Amino acid sequence: xxxxxxxxxxxxxxxxxxxxxxxxxxxxxxxxxxxxxxxxxxxxxxxxxxxxxxxxxxxxxxxxxxxxxxxxxxxxxxxxxxxxxxxxxxxxxxxxxxxxxxxxxxxxxxxxxxxxxxxxxxxxxxxxxxxxxxxxxxxxxxxxxxxxxxxxxxxxxxxxxxxxxxxxxxxxxxxxxxxxxxxxxxxxxxxxxxxxxxxxxxxxxxxxxxxxxxxxxxxxxxxxxxxxxxxxxxxxxxxxxxxxxxxxxxxxxxxxxxxxxxxxxxxxxxxxxxxxxxxxxxxxxxxxxxxxxxxxxxxxxxxxxxxxxxxxxxxxxxxxxxxxxxxxxxxxxxxxxxxxxxxxxxxxxxxxxxxxxxxxxxxxxxxxxxxxxxxxxxxxxxxxxxxxxxxxxxxxxxxxxxxxxxxxxx
Amino acid sequence: xxxxxxxxxxxxxxxxxxxxxxxxxxxxxxxxxxxxxxxxxxxxxxxxxxxxxxxxxxxxxxxxxxxxxxxxxxxxxxxxxxxxxxxxxxxxxxxxxxxxxxxxxxxxxxxxxxxxxxxxxxxxxxxxxxxxxxxxxxxxxxxxxxxxxxxxxxxxxxxxxxxxxxxxxxxxxxxxxxxxxxxxxxxxxxxxxxxxxxxxxxxxxxxxxxxxxxxxxxxxxxxxxxxxxxxxxxxxxxxxxxxxxxxxxxxxxxxxxxxxxxxxxxxxxxxxxxxxxxxxxxxxxxxxxxxxxxxxxxxxxxxxxxxxxxxxxxxxxxxxxxxxxxxxxxxxxxxxxxxxxxxxxxxxxxxxxxxxxxxxxxxxxxxxxxxxxxxxxxxxxxxxxxxxxxxxxxxxxxxxxxxxxxxxxx
Numbered sequence: 050x051x052x053x054x055x056x057x058x059x060x061x062x063x064x065x066x067x068x069x070x071x072x073x074x075x076x077x078x079x080x081x082x083x084x085x086x087x088x089x090x091x092x093x094x095x096x097x098x099x100x101x102x103x104x105x106x107x108x109x110x111x112x113x114x115x116x117x118x119x120x121x122x123x124x125x126x127x128x129x130x131x132x133x134x135x136x137x138x139x140x141x142x143x144x145x146x147x148x149x150x151x152x153x154x155x156x157x158x159x160x161x162x163x164x165x166x167x168x169x170x171x172x173x174x175x176x177x178x179x180x181x182x183x184x185x186x187x188x189x190x191x192x193x194x195x196x197x198x199x200x201x202x203x204x205x206x207x208x209x210x211x212x213x214x215x216x217x218x219x220x221x222x223x224x225x226x227x228x229x230x231x232x233x234x235x236x237x238x239x240x241x242x243x244x245x246x247x248x249x250x251x252x253x254x255x256x257x258x259x260x261x262x263x264x265x266x267x268x269x270x271x272x273x274x275x276x277x278x279x280x281x282x283x284x285x286x287x288x289x290x291x292x293x294x295x296x297x298x299x300x301x302x303x304x305x306x307x308x309x310x311x312x313x314x315x316x317x318x319x320x321x322x323x324x325x326x327x328x329x330x331x332x333x334x335x336x337x338x339x340x341x342x343x344x345x346x347x348x349x350x351x352x353x354x355x356x357x358x359x360x361x362x363x364x365x366x367x368x369x370x371x372x373x374x375x376x377x378x379x380x381x382x383x384x385x386x387x388x389x390x391x392x393x394x395x396x397x398x399x400x401x402x403x404x405x406x407x408x409x410x411x412x413x414x415x416x417x418x419x420x421x422x423x424x425x426x427x428x429x430x431x432x433x434x435x436x437x438x439x440x441x442x443x444x445x446x447x448x449x450x451x452x453x454x455x456x457x458x459x
Numbered sequence: 460x461x462x463x464x465x466x467x468x469x470x471x472x473x474x475x476x477x478x479x480x481x482x483x484x485x486x487x488x489x490x491x492x493x494x495x496x497x498x499x500x501x502x503x504x505x506x507x508x509x510x511x512x513x514x515x516x517x518x519x520x521x522x523x524x525x526x527x528x529x530x531x532x533x534x535x536x537x538x539x540x541x542x543x544x545x546x547x548x549x550x551x552x553x554x555x556x557x558x559x560x561x562x563x564x565x566x567x568x569x570x571x572x573x574x575x576x577x578x579x580x581x582x583x584x585x586x587x588x589x590x591x592x593x594x595x596x597x598x599x600x601x602x603x604x605x606x607x608x609x610x611x612x613x614x615x616x617x618x619x620x621x622x623x624x625x626x627x628x629x630x631x632x633x634x635x636x637x638x639x640x641x642x643x644x645x646x647x648x649x650x651x652x653x654x655x656x657x658x659x660x661x662x663x664x665x666x667x668x669x670x671x672x673x674x675x676x677x678x679x680x681x682x683x684x685x686x687x688x689x690x691x692x693x694x695x696x697x698x699x700x701x702x703x704x705x706x707x708x709x710x711x712x713x714x715x716x717x718x719x720x721x722x723x724x725x726x727x728x729x730x731x732x733x734x735x736x737x738x739x740x741x742x743x744x745x746x747x748x749x750x751x752x753x754x755x756x757x758x759x760x761x762x763x764x765x766x767x768x769x770x771x772x773x774x775x776x777x778x779x780x781x782x783x784x785x786x787x788x789x790x791x792x793x794x795x796x797x798x799x800x801x802x803x804x805x806x807x808x809x810x811x812x813x814x815x816x817x818x819x820x821x822x823x824x825x826x827x828x829x830x831x832x833x834x835x836x837x838x839x840x841x842x843x844x845x846x847x848x849x850x851x852x853x854x855x856x857x858x859x860x861x862x863x864x865x866x867x868x869x
Contacts, residue, residue, distance in 0.1 A: 061673050063496040064640070065487025066682070066714075068480050072501070077475025086473040088508070091482070091499035094671075098498070105515075122654040122672045123661060156846065162655050182846070203674075205847045230474070239567070241575050244532045251533060261504075262532045263471050264613075272476070304476075324762075330748025331741030334762045338740025341816055341849055349768035351761055352734075352744045358759035358802055362772060392768055406751055436566065436592075437615050439751055 050276065051223050052087045053079050054110040056102050058117035058127055059202060062091040071116050071204055078211055083225035084112065085276070094124050103134060107195050112219060117202035119185040121164045128172065128188075131199055135190050137174030145169040145177055145186040152184055175199075182209045189218065196222060229281060231288040232272040232304035235295055236452050240264045243271065243295065250294055258287055266448040268307065271295070300455070307451045308336040315346040315396075318459055323394035324350035325363055325384035327375065328402035328418055333447045348392040353384065363387030376401050378419045378430035385421030386428050397423040398454045402433075404442045418446045422457045429457065460686065461633050462497045463489050464520040466512050468527035468537055469612060472501040481526050481614055488621055493635035494522065495686070504534050513544060517605050522629060527612035529595040531574045538580065538598075541609055545600050547584030555579040555587055555596040562594055585609075588624045592616045599628065606632060639691055641698040642682040642714035645705055646862050650674045653681065653705065660704055668697055676858040678717065681705070710865070717861045718746040725756040725806075728869055733804035734760035735773050735794035737785065738812035738828055743857045758802040763794065773797030786811050788829045788840035795831030796838050807833040808864045812843075814852045828856045832867045839867065 055075055061067040069091060076086045087110050092098040099118075106113050118127030132139050146169035153161040168184040171177055178187030178198070183206040190197040198215055200207045219225075235243065240262045244251075251260055257277050263270040271291065275284040292302055301310045315322055324333050324347075334350040337343050353359040356370055365383040373379045381399050389397030402418030409415035416435040421428065433449055435442045465485055471477040479501060486496045497520050502508040509528075516523050528537030542549050556579035563571040578594040581587055588597030588608070593616040600607040608625055610617045629635075645653065650672045654661075661670055667687050673680040681701065685694040702712055711720045725732055734743050734757075744760040747753050763769040766780055775793040783789045791809050799807030812828030819825035826845040831838065843859055845852045 060669075060671055060684075062483070063486055063499065064490045064684075065483040065485070065496075066673055066680075067675075068478065068483045070478050073472070073475040073478045075475070076473055080474045086475075087503075088512075089473065089501035093497075102498075120672065120674075121651045124669070124671050157649075159649070159652070162651055164654060165651050205851055208848075228474075232476075239569070241531045241572055242569070244574060245572050259470075259534070261470055261534050262530065263476060264530075265477075270476070274470075274474075326741075326744075330753075331736075331744025331760055331762065332748075334736075334741025335745045335853075338742075338762070338764065339850060339853065343740075344764050348765040349761065349763045349772070350741055351759065351772070352741065352748070353759045354748065354754050355758040355802065362759070362761070362801060391772060392765065438618075440749060441615055443745075443749065 051084050051111045051225060052109065053084050053112040053114060054087050054106040055089045056106060056113060056115045057089070057091045057202065058094060058099055058115065059091075060094050060124070063093050071202065071207055074204070074208065075114060075211060078216060080228055080230075082216060082220055083227040084219070085228065094118055094126060096126060096130060099127065099130055100134065103197070107197070111195055111223070113195065113197045114215075115197065115199040116207055119199070119201045121168055127199060128170065131175070131188060131190070132172035135172055135174040135192060135197075137172035139170040140173045141169050142171045142177050142186060144179065145171065148180065148186070149184045178210050178214045180206055180210060181213070182206045187214070226277070226279070229275045229284050230272055230304070231284060232270050233292060233295070233302045234268060234270050234300040234305070234307070234310070235298040236268045236300050236307075238269065238298045240269050243269055243298070246294060247291070250290060254287060255283060258284060267445050268300070268448065270304070300452070307448050307455070309340060311451050311455055312337065312340050312343060312346065314455070314458065320395040320459065321346050321348050322454075323348050323388040323392040323397045325388035325397065325399040325421075326350060326352045327354060327359070327384070327400060328404045329400045329443055329447045329450065330354065332443050333398070333400070333450055336447060336451070348394045351388055351391070359384060363391065374413070376403055376413050376417060376419060378421075378432060381419035381421035381430045382423065382428050383421075385423035389423045395424060396454065396458055397421070398450055400446050400450050402446060404439045404446070406439060416442050418442075418449075420450050420453050422453055424458070461494050461521045461635060462519065463494050463522040463524060464497050464516040465499045466516060466523060466525045467499070467501045467612065468504060468509055468525065469501075470504050470534070473503050481612065481617055484614070484618065485524060485621060488626060490638055490640075492626060492630055493637040494629070495638065504528055504536060506536060506540060509537065509540055510544065513607070517607070521605055521633070523605065523607045524625075525607065525609040526617055529609070529611045531578055531594075537609060538582065541585070541598060541600070542582035545582055545584040545602065545607075547582035549580040550583045551579050552581045552587050552596060554589065555581065558590065558596070559594045588620050590616055590620060591623070592619045597624070636687070636689070639685040639694050640682055640714070641694060642680050643702060643705070643712045644678060644680050644710040644715070644717070644720070645708040646678045646710050646717070648679065648708045650679050653679055653708070656704060657701070660700060664697060665693060668694060677855050678710070678858065680714070710862070717858050717865070719750060721861050721865055722747065722750050722753060722756065724865065724868065730805040730869065731756050731758050732864070733758050733798040733802040733807045735798035735807065735809040736760060736762045737764060737769070737794070737810060738814050739810045739853055739857045739860065740764065742853050743808070743810070743860055746857060746861070758804045761798055761801070769794060773801065784823070786813055786823050786827060786829060788831075788842060791829035791831035791840045792833065792838050793831075795833035799833045805834060806864065806868055807831070808860055810856050810860050812856060814849045814856070816849060826852050828852075828859075830860050830863050832863055834868070
C-alpha cells in the first residue's frame, strides 16, 4: 500500500478566510487509484513551516502533494523554497513561458507584466507539469523513492493537472492495488438506529472490511471499505447483505447525492419538474441545475419570497394566504400545484417555512417547513421541523423536499 | 503570542467524502481573539494516527482543538483514546446523561438506545463542555500548560460549544493580544495588476504589517494584518492609503461578501429586487436568501430554464427568443425587465448563458453569459466569458451579476 500526504499552503487557510475544498477532491481521486491518504495538513506561507512540513511528511508518506503559494505576489514563496529544498535554482521554462504569453495575449487580452513572466520560472531539479488553465506551472520532484508534486491552489487549475498528468504519472510510477469502497444512501433513520440495526452485521464482518457511518443533511451514508483490492467479491457479498438489512431506508445503493438520484429517476421516466421555493430561496433549484444536463428534465422554478409573488405568479389564492398564513400546508400545496401548472411540468414541489434567526412564533417556530408535491394525480404536503441555524435549515429543507419528491413521484 | 493547532479526525476526511468546513470557521474565531493557528491537520480514525498527532502538535502549540470521532458508532474512538492519553477512565457524566435523555425524550421523540447512553461517558480527567445541540459532550483537558479541547465534528454542535464555552474559557485562561486584520474587496482587476499597482505601497509597509491577496470568484480581497494588536492606528493609516490606491476597483472596505454588500445597499436605499435566472439556476437567489432578513428587500425570482418559462412567466417575446437565441443580450434584457415588472420590484437582474460541459458552439462557447439589469430608468445588458467548469462558471456568473447590479443601481 502506498501512502500520500496532502499539504496545503496559505495564510488564508489558517485564518479561516478560505475553506479547503481541494484536499477532499484530491483525496477522493487518489483513493480511487489505490493510494491511502495518511494525513492532510495546512500550513502558513512561512518558510520554516513549509520546510518542516516537507521534512516530516516525507518520513511517512510515499507521495507528497502540495498546493498553494504559487501566485505572482510577494506572499507566495513555495517555488523559491522548493528550488532550495531540492537543490536547484529557478530557471525559465520555455513551455511555461509560451503558455503565460498565450494566456495574456489571447485569452485575457491584457498587457503582460514582469511578475507574470516570473510565473514561467521553475526549479531546475523538477519536471514541469503543464497548466492548461492558468499561468502557474506545476512541479514534479522524484527524490529518494518519494514523489513530491507542487500545484496551484486554484481548484480548477489543480484539478486539470491532477487529471491530465499527476494521476496517470503516479499510476505509471507505482504498482497500485485499488482501494474498494461500496456506499449506500439512507434517509429517514438516525445514525444510532442504523448502527443498532447492524450490530450483528458488524460483528460478523470479515476483519479486512471496515464500515463507516457518514451522516449528512439528516441522511446517513454507510460505506464498506476493503483496502485489499483483490477481494471485490467478498465486499460485494457483504454489501448485498447490508442492502437487505437497511432496505426500508435505502435511497440508492451507490455513492451519489439525493439530487443526482432524483435527476436519474426523472430522466429515466421522462418526467419534468418545476419548483416553487419560499424558505429555501432557490437552493433546491441550484442543487438541481448544478447537475449537467438538468435542462432535459427541469423546466424552471419560482422563488416566491414575497406573498404577492406567491399570489400573482403561483396563483396561491389570497384567501388561503390570509387565513392559513404563508407558512402552511395549504399554501405549500397551492405553490407546488402552481409551479406545475404554470410551467406545464409533470411534477411540482414546494417549500415554505421559517429559516431563522428571526420570524418564529410559538405556533410556527424557527425551523418549521411545509413542503408540497403536486402531480396530475395528487397534490399533497408535509410538515418538517428543523432545529438548526439558517444555513443548515435551508440545506436540510432542500434535501428533504427532494426526498419528498422521490417518495411521491411515479 | 499563543498558538493553536486544529486536528480533525475521521476517515471520511481522508477519502474525500467530506469537505472540512469546521477548520476555517474555528480558525477565524480563534484569530479574532488573538490566537494564531500554527497548522491544521486531518487524520484517520486510527488509534496510532490520533495519538501521534496529539504528541506532535502539542510540542508546538499551546492549544490543541480536536473535532470528530465522538459519534455513537464503532468507528468513533476519540473518547476512549483521550481517556487513555490523559490517564483517566471513562465515567458517566450526569449532566451529559440528562442531556441525552432530554434530547431523545423531548426533541427526537425516539426510544433511547444503550449506545446513546454511552454518549454521556467522558474521561475522568476532563472538564465536560455542555452540548446544547446534540448528545455528544465536549471535553476540556488542561495539562502541562497546554489546553486540549475535543468537540463533535457536526458543525452546528461544534460551533455552539466554541461560542458558549471554548472561546470564553480560552480568553480567561490566557492573556491574549488580538490580531488585527483589515480587509477590502475589489472587483474588475486581477491579482497581478493589483500587486503591480501596490509595488511602492508594499515596499514602504512597516515590517510588522503583512499584506495578502485573496483572489476568489474573479474578485480580489486584500488583507492587511498586524499581529501586534497595539498598533491599530498604524494599521488603519496603511489601510487608508491602500483604499486610495485601489479606489477605482474598490467594492467595499470591509470583509463582507458581494451579496452582503448589495443587500446593505438595497436596504439603505429602501429598494427591492427580483431575479430572473437561466444559467445560474437559482444560485443568485440562494446567495441573497442566505442573508438573514433578505425578505425585506428581495421579492422573488424566476428560474427560467425552459424557453416556455422565459416566454410565459417573464414575458420574453417568442420572436426575440427565436431570432436571437435564449443566450443573447436581448433576452437577458427582457428577462430582467420581466422579473421587475412581474414582481413590482425596483430592480430586476438576469442571467442567461452556457455553463457547460455541453451546449457550446463557436459563436456561443461554454462559459458565455449574458446579464441584464432593469430599473424604471433603464434596461441594459452585458456579456461575460468565463472559462471554467460548470460549478465555477455558475459561481462566477452569479457574483458578476451581483456586481452588475451594484454598478447600475441608484
